[in-house]
Amino acid sequence: ENFLILQAFIASMACYNFPLLANVPLWNSKGYIIALLLHIALSEPLYYWIHKMFHRDYLFYQLSYYPPFLRSASILLQVVLAYGAESDRILGIPGEELKGIYSAREFVWWYNGHPDCSDLDPDLKSTDTAVILGQGNVALDVARILLRPTSELAKTDIADHALASLQESSIRKVYLVGRRGPVQAACTAKELREVLGNVKYLLDY
Incomplete structure (x- = not known):
């Protein structure tokens, strides 16, 4: 979008300084040639010069299209990138x-095909019931995977080994256990709708 603004600015300045250009229609060959010359001779060199100038280290944080953490990196002592849990939480x-x-x-790494958990091999055959501790989006996603028809899962990017195990699964009932009521659940409405759309459910609190 910055490049388009620059093009419009250069075209306006050209028409202002050379009034004859304002009367040249762009849809004929003469107009095409003039527009091409303006683009090659002015727009491209000016754009790349400005682009290079504003990408110097001491100016990069002033550009609005950089992520906030990069804009602040030069003035903060520490930057924390939080992108998900890498270890388990022990409940005691x-x-x-x-x-x-x-x-x-x-479990999530297992059905997403993470190499560290590809050999997890959870037992989904010896019982028809699974219990999940939690009321957040991850808990609902696990419940959705366990209850969703495998014919639908086959159309997703679920790991092949997980799909094979789920096709032989005996799980028919899933309990979500939380410390508080449904009002305090940490899940989003979208995740909840995806689970409740295909199953019968009972709230008990």
Whole structure:
């Protein structure tokens, strides 16, 4: 968009300084040639010169199209990039280390094809019930994966090994366990609609 503004500015200045250009229609060959000359001789060199000048280190943070954390990087001592959990949260609940209990990170990485959890192999056959601790978007996403028909999952980018396991899954009931009521749930309406659209549900609190 900056380049278009520059083009319009140069064209306006050219017409202002050379009134004859204002009467040249752009849809004939003469108009095309004049526009091309203005573009090659003025617009391109001026644009790249300005672009190079404003990309120097001492000016980069003044440009509005840089992300906020880059604009502030030169004046702040520390910049924190928060892009998701890389480790599990230990709840301190007796038995959480038993077989068949998985962290959200492990399970999500498993069906998303993360190489660190591709061999997780959760047991989805020995019971028809799964319990998920949490009421956030991740909890709902896990529930959606467990309950969504595999014919629909096959159309997504879910990992092949996860799809194969889910096709043999016996899970038919999923409980979401939260500390508080549905009003305090941390999930978004979009995630909730995707889960409730295909299943029967019961709220008990």
